[in-house]
Amino acid sequence: MTAASPPEILRAPLVVEFPFTRSLGPVQSAFLTGLREGVVLGVTTADGKVMVPPVEYDPVTAEEIRDLVEVGTTGTVTTWAWNGSPRPNQPLATPFAWVLVRLDGADTAILHALDAPGPEAVTTGMRVRVRWAAERTGAITDIACFEPAGDGAAGAQATPHSGEFADAVTGIVAEARLDYSYSPGRAQTAYIAGLSEQKTIGERCPSCHKVYVPPRGACPTCGVATSDRVEVGPAGTVTTYCIVNIKARNLDIEVPYVYAHIALDGAGLALHGRIGGIPYDQVRMGLRVEPVWTEGGRYPDHYRPTGEPDADYDVYKELI
Amino acid sequence: MARYAREVAVIAFAQSDHLRRTDELSEVEMVMPVLHRVLAATGLKAGEIGFTCSGSSDYLAGRAFSFTMTLDGVGAWPPISESHVEMDGAWALYEAWVKIQTGEADTALVYSYGKSSPGSVRDVLTRQLDPYYVAPLWPDSVALAALQAQALIDAGETDEAGLAAIGARSRASAGANPHAQLSGAVAQGEYQVAPLRTGDCPPIGDGAAAVILAAGDVARRLCERPAWITGIDHRIEAHSLGLRDLTDSPSTRIAAEHAGVFEAPVDTAELHAPFSSQEVVLRKALGLGGDVAVNPSGGALAANPMMAAGLIRIGEAAARIHRGESDRAVAHATSGPCLQQNLVAVLEGDRA
Numbered sequence: 001m002t003a004a005s006p007p008e009i010l011r012a013p014l015v016v017e018f019p020f021t022r023s024l025g026p027v028q029s030a031f032l033t034g035l036r037e038g039v040v041l042g043v044t045t046a047d048g049k050v051m052v053p054p055v056e057y058d059p060v061t062a063e064e065i066r067d068l069v070e071v072g073t074t075g076t077v078t079t080w081a082w083n084g085s086p087r088p089n090q091p092l093a094t095p096f097a098w099v100l101v102r103l104d105g106a107d108t109a110i111l112h113a114l115d116a117p118g119p120e121a122v123t124t125g126m127r128v129r130v131r132w133a134a135e136r137t138g139a140i141t142d143i144a145c146f147e148p149a150g151d152g153a154a155g156a157q158a159t160p161h162s163g164e165f166a167d168a169v170t171g172i173v174a175e176a177r178l179d180y181s182y183s184p185g186r187a188q189t190a191y192i193a194g195l196s197e198q199k200t201i202g203e204r205c206p207s208c209h210k211v212y213v214p215p216r217g218a219c220p221t222c223g224v225a226t227s228d229r230v231e232v233g234p235a236g237t238v239t240t241y242c243i244v245n246i247k248a249r250n251l252d253i254e255v256p257y258v259y260a261h262i263a264l265d266g267a268g269l270a271l272h273g274r275i276g277g278i279p280y281d282q283v284r285m286g287l288r289v290e291p292v293w294t295e296g297g298r299y300p301d302h303y304r305p306t307g308e309p310d311a312d313y314d315v316y317k318e319l320i
Numbered sequence: 321m322a323r324y325a326r327e328v329a330v331i332a333f334a335q336s337d338h339l340r341r342t343d344e345l346s347e348v349e350m351v352m353p354v355l356h357r358v359l360a361a362t363g364l365k366a367g368e369i370g371f372t373c374s375g376s377s378d379y380l381a382g383r384a385f386s387f388t389m390t391l392d393g394v395g396a397w398p399p400i401s402e403s404h405v406e407m408d409g410a411w412a413l414y415e416a417w418v419k420i421q422t423g424e425a426d427t428a429l430v431y432s433y434g435k436s437s438p439g440s441v442r443d444v445l446t447r448q449l450d451p452y453y454v455a456p457l458w459p460d461s462v463a464l465a466a467l468q469a470q471a472l473i474d475a476g477e478t479d480e481a482g483l484a485a486i487g488a489r490s491r492a493s494a495g496a497n498p499h500a501q502l503s504g505a506v507a508q509g510e511y512q513v514a515p516l517r518t519g520d521c522p523p524i525g526d527g528a529a530a531v532i533l534a535a536g537d538v539a540r541r542l543c544e545r546p547a548w549i550t551g552i553d554h555r556i557e558a559h560s561l562g563l564r565d566l567t568d569s570p571s572t573r574i575a576a577e578h579a580g581v582f583e584a585p586v587d588t589a590e591l592h593a594p595f596s597s598q599e600v601v602l603r604k605a606l607g608l609g610g611d612v613a614v615n616p617s618g619g620a621l622a623a624n625p626m627m628a629a630g631l632i633r634i635g636e637a638a639a640r641i642h643r644g645e646s647d648r649a650v651a652h653a654t655s656g657p658c659l660q661q662n663l664v665a666v667l668e669g670d671r672a
Contacts, residue, residue, distance in 0.1 A: 009343045014438070016382045020451065028452055051563065053453045059558035079474065079566065081466030082514035087443060089458040098463045098513070100562050109562030111454055111467075119514055124474045140453050174451045180382040180439040185346025216392055217349040223366045223395025225352060 010189045014182035020174040027056045029170055030068055030163030035142035038132060041161055042071050042106050050158045052106035053140075068163040072104030072156030073130040074149050082119035091145050097122045101146055105158035113145040127151055138169030187217035190229060198293050202267055204228040210268030233264035236303070237311040238287040239320045240270075243280055258283040262303055263319040270319050277304030286310035323580065328420050329539040329546030330531050330667065332361035333635030333642075338501040338527035338623035341437040347376075347386065351433050351528045352393035358429070358530040362542045366395035369532075370425030372402045373416040375409035375432035376627050379444050390433065401425065408432060409529060409631030410592075410653030410663045416533055417552060426535045433528035434626035441524050441626060448656060450559055462521055462595075464561065464657040466513040469597035471566040473515060478600045480515055484508045486596035487519040487621050494618025501525045501623040520596040520621075527625030529632045547638035547649075547667040551579030554653075554663035566658055572605040575664040581606060581650050586666070588613045588640055588649035590633035594620040598659055602652060606664075616640070630654060634665055641669040 024032060027043055031054050034041040043054035044067040058065050080099045086092060091113035099122075100109035115131065116122050129149040136142040184192065187203055191214045194201035202213030203226035210219065211230050219226050241260035247253075258280050261270035275283050276292065288308040291300035334357035342350055359366060372394055376387045387404045396402065401424075405412045409432025416428035436444075442460035449455040472478050487508065494503035501523045509518025539546040555571035557564055576582065589612050593599040599614070608614060615621075617636040620629045630653025640646035646669065653663040 011343060014382050022451060024452070032452070051560075053560065053562075055560065059560075059563060078562070079467050079471040081463055081470055081516070082511065083463055084511055084514065087458065087460055089443075090460075091457055098459060098467055100467060102562070108560065111459060111561055112457065124470070140456050172452065174455065176447060176455070178379070178382060178439055178444055178447070182382065182438055183343040185349050186344050187349065188346060216389065217346055218352055218392040219395075220392040221395060221397040223352070223355065223393055225349070 009183055009186070010192055011181050011183045014180040015177065016180065017177045020176075021171060022174055023171045024169065025056050026163070027054050027066065027068070029168050030165070032138045032140070032172065033165045033169045034163075035140070036136045036138040036169060037165055038136075039161070040071050040073055040103060040130065041068050041163060042158060043067060044069055044158070049107040050105060051108045052103050053110050068161045069105070069158040070161040071106045071158050074154070074156065075101040075103035075106070075128060077114070077122070077124055077126045077128055078102050078109045079124055080114065080122050082122065091141070096145065099128065099146060101128055104156040112143055115145045115147050121148065139172055185217060187215040187226070191215055194231070195299050199231055200233045200264055202230045202232045204230050211266060212269060213264060213267045213271060230266060232266040233291065235288060235290040235306050235308075236262040236264035236267070237316045238275065238283065238285055238289060239263050239316050240285060241275065241283055256280045260303070261320070262289060263316050268319070273300060274302040275304070276302035284310065286313060286316065323551060325421050326423070327536045327539070327548060328417055328533055329543065329548045330634065330638035331534045331539050331543035331546050332358045332532040333529070333639045334358035334361065335499050335529040335628070335632055335635065336527045337499050338525045338625050340501065340523070340525050342435060342526040343437070346389070347381065347433060347435060348390045348393045350435070350526065351390045351431060354528045354530045355393050355429070355431060358532055362532050364427065364532065364542070366429075367398075369427050369429045370401065371416055371419045371428040372400055373404065373412040373419070373428065373430050375405045375407050375412040375631065376434060377406055379447055380434050380436060380439065380441070380626055382439060394429070408627050408629065408653050408655050410634055411554065411655070413531060413533070413631060413634060414552060414554060414663060417549060420533060420535050426538050428533040429530065430533065430631065431528065431530035432628045432631045434628055435526040436524045436626050437526050445657075454561075461657065462516060463513045465521075465595040465597060466516045467561070468566040468601070468658045469515050469520070469595065472597055472600055475567045477567060477604070478597065482600070483515070483520050483596040484517070486599050490615055490619045490621035493616050494622030496616075497618050497622065499623065500618045503618060503622055516595060516597070522594040522620050522624030523622070525623060525625055527623060527628055529625070529628045529635055531631065531635050531638065543642065545642055545644060545669050547641035547669060549665055550668045551581065551666040552664070553578035554661065556661045557659070559660065561658060564658070567601065569601050569605040569659050569662060572602060572652065572659065572662040572664060575662055576606050576650070579664045579666050581664060581666055584648060586612055586648050586650045588616065588637055588646040590617060590619070590637040590649065590651045591615055592620055592630045592633045592653045594624050594629065596621060598654070601659060606650060606652070630663065634667070637667050641667055644669070647671060
């Protein structure tokens with residue numbers, strides 16, 4: 001057991017990006033294609049309400065609804081909120097109002113941004129019109145934002161629309177990126193700090209005395225904190241292995257190679273690593289191995305045979 | 321009275337201190353002490369629990385299947401009966417309650433947690449919105465709540481001073497809650513998204529909570545005064561914000577009717593209203609009069625650990641019954657923008 005001098009908690013940037021490709025149903029396709037063409041479409045429910053933006057199923061009856069109508073590009077603000085500090089990715093980079101707008105001919109409201117000089121220029125009930133984006137692709141952002149239209153702006157009625165356009169948009173790519181600052185917590189910080197000194201640090205469960213490596217701070221069997229740090233290894237025993245024959249993209253390791261579970265001496269469970277320094281077809285259960293660190297490596301590059309006699313099966317069978 | 325097949329009660333509740341950052345703790349390190357406290361309160365061992373259910377969100381952690389890591393804190397070996405909801409833990413409690421109603425378990429451990437500190441929660445929450453028409457505009461959680469607040473002001477149901485008073489009362493009440501993140505006098509501050517000011521918005525923080533449910537005689541044996549769940553229901557609004565009357569919450573009202581809220585007076589209401597304006601909507605939907613103690617814990621305006629704040633409302637209401645401070649309480653949890661989804665539970669203690 002080593003003295004527990006708490007290292008500074010590690011933190012690192014973590015970026016999650018996802019360009020989900022989503023297909024559109026007939027109603028959403030017509031709506032988004034319409035935006036590309038400068039036309040706003042809604043859908044009529046069984047009781048005659050016009051919903052903009054349109055949905056494919058009546059929210060009250062759950063009936064499929066497909067009757068498309070064209071509504072106006074002017075409308076009325078039903079509620080609003082002044083956004084003095086726009087956040088990344090929002091429709092406008094300058095202060096703007098979030099608005100719900102009931103377009104002329106529609107019975108429901110659409111959420112978007114309103115470009116206005118300040119909150120004093122915005123009221124519930126004000127008249128606004130669509131400002132189209134310079135380049136339109138068939139997305140909600142084809143509406144760049146709304147802008148004040150003045151009280152004299154003419155209204156419009158909903159009129160039937162086929163929803164048919166040449167070269168209809170059938171899918172969207174929903175791009176998103178979220179930035180995090182990840183911290184692995186106390187136990188994993190200690191493990192990673194140990195690796196920087198080419199040591200493998202586990203933690204012992206005070207209840208069942210098993211040593212977990214890498215430690216995550218808890219014994220999953222007993223459900224208690226593991227706080228006693230224990231250095232394990234460096235050598236260990238191959239408990240099981242497989243031969244990898246398919247080369248992964250961007251991996252500069254020649255196939256076939258061996259990927260193994262390795263029970264480091266003193267550890268209560270096996271971790272995994274690549275086996276090198278021995279022909280792939282000579283790797284075996286019980287093989288004694290030790291880590292090989294490369295210059296500047298932050299974890300063992302691979303494990304190689306120590307040359308010791310193989311471990312007896314009974315010694316490691318509980319760890320397979 | 322016999323609304324359901326079995327009597328089920330909340331018999332224990334524990335929560336972490338809710339903090340702005342907990343960098344030194346992994347999720348399991350944050351959750352585990354809470355699990356230990358709630359188990360200790362009942363004398364149950366992890367292995368004696370019939371069903372375990374948790375609530376959390378991968379988008380907060382920025383990692384797939386993040387809940388599997390916290391299972392280490394439960395003691396999941398030998399294998400346990402376990403489930404997870406990608407939602408507030410109040411819905412995990414609902415699942416556990418159903419499990420007990422079916423007779424498949426007599427006890428359940430329900431826990432939930434959220435660390436908002438690693439990311440920007442206002443932006444993260446945009447990813448739960450409609451991906452076709454709404455999410456590409458990145459309207460953050462405060463902006464959507466502000467639209468609802470303005471609708472309430474336009475309708476004459478509140479004003480900015482009224483909203484500020486809700487925040488002030490919540491943080492004053494939180495003075496008696498050692499786990500709260502914000503308590504006492506807090507400046508109302510600048511507009512975040514007008515008409516909402518800093519004081520109308522919840523603190524961003526990390527935290528966890530857990531409750532234990534038990535059926536009938538098991539509850540009586542393990543708890544001096546069980547908080548019986550005499551009614552529970554949850555409902556959801558149509559998802560398009562422009563389709564809803566943002567000044568009302570029909571889903572809360574219907575859930576409350578089905579849970580029996582209106583069948584007798586309540587003395588306590590723990591409402592999951594992360595924004596001051598949402599309390600106005602919920603008070604109306606639940607028909608709460610001035611004689612009801614609303615959020616004596618301080619509510620979500622004092623501590624709003626994502627995915628746990630709703631479960632905490634049920635836990636706080638139950639704890640008041642355990643302590644004899646309440647006989648009939650309503651607990652409410654919400655999820656999603658502008659009170660999208662609402663869960664209502666009625667908790668009652670046996671009368672002397």
